[in-house]
Amino acid sequence: MSLLSHHRKAAAVAAVLGTLGTLAITCGPAASAAGPGKVLWTPSTSKGASSFAAVQCASGNFGVVKDAVKGNVWRAFQAAGEERCETLGPDLKEGDTFYLGWSSKANIEDTDSRYVFQLKCSPSADTANHPIEIDILNGRVRLQEWDLDHVAHSLWTAQTTNNTWHSYALKIRLGRTDGTIDFWFDGVKQTFTTGSGTFKGTTWDGDRDYLKWGSYHPAKGNATNTFTSPVMATTLQAATAGS
Numbered sequence: 001m002s003l004l005s006h007h008r009k010a011a012a013v014a015a016v017l018g019t020l021g022t023l024a025i026t027c028g029p030a031a032s033a034a035g036p037g038k039v040l041w042t043p044s045t046s047k048g049a050s051s052f053a054a055v056q057c058a059s060g061n062f063g064v065v066k067d068a069v070k071g072n073v074w075r076a077f078q079a080a081g082e083e084r085c086e087t088l089g090p091d092l093k094e095g096d097t098f099y100l101g102w103s104s105k106a107n108i109e110d111t112d113s114r115y116v117f118q119l120k121c122s123p124s125a126d127t128a129n130h131p132i133e134i135d136i137l138n139g140r141v142r143l144q145e146w147d148l149d150h151v152a153h154s155l156w157t158a159q160t161t162n163n164t165w166h167s168y169a170l171k172i173r174l175g176r177t178d179g180t181i182d183f184w185f186d187g188v189k190q191t192f193t194t195g196s197g198t199f200k201g202t203t204w205d206g207d208r209d210y211l212k213w214g215s216y217h218p219a220k221g222n223a224t225n226t227f228t229s230p231v232m233a234t235t236l237q238a239a240t241a242g243s
Helices: 003-031 236-240
Strands: 039-041 054-056 062-067 071-078 084-091 097-108 114-122 132-137 140-146 152-159 166-173 179-185 199-201 208-216 223-227 231-233
Touching: 071 084, 071 208, 097 114, 097 208, 097 236, 114 223, 132 166, 140 179, 152 179, 166 236, 208 223, 231 236
Parallel strands: none
Antiparallel strands: 039 231, 054 084, 062 071, 071 223, 084 208, 097 166, 097 223, 097 231, 114 132, 114 208, 132 140, 140 152, 166 179, 179 199
16 A cells, blocks of 8 residues: 555544544533433422421421531421421322432431431321331431331331431332332442332322421430432432432
């Protein structure tokens, strides 16, 4: 091959590679234009407590604080003897499937349990009451499912300490007998006590279901739950992007 032919071939290869490089840069953003999923609901710390459906808390005990790790977050302070300091998310629809993601740190000043998350149903009487809840008791965080007879089934537990951040994510399908739960803790998919990564049972009851975050159960000591804005979304990635 002559030197001129060699240069012409090299130029042609370079032109092709250059075109491919341009296509890669152009197509990269386009490929992700649809995004990782759709956010269905999330409260805004800039808008304040009004971005929740409701707040059930003593005056002045719920609001936005600045955290050194997470930035602007929500703080629910349940004083000793008070029943709860909780916020409400949107009403839910039976049969729906969605993901939830948030991070939380709790400070509990006694050995009594506190619910830090509830999927709540109404009315409370003669129903599962709170088909899914996450609580903290004696240095352990626990995920429980409550059946139609209001009997608790502990699905998972792990060790925790006061003022330690943990991330939570749930995939929930809402059903009275055929609901499902998948759970991620600190970014890792968890296996339940049943030996499966998906639990099937009651995740809906009554005539109205909704979500709650904060601190619940009256006790002799103070309890604080500090948490990032929960995100309800159509994918795990979208639900956990900010937690």
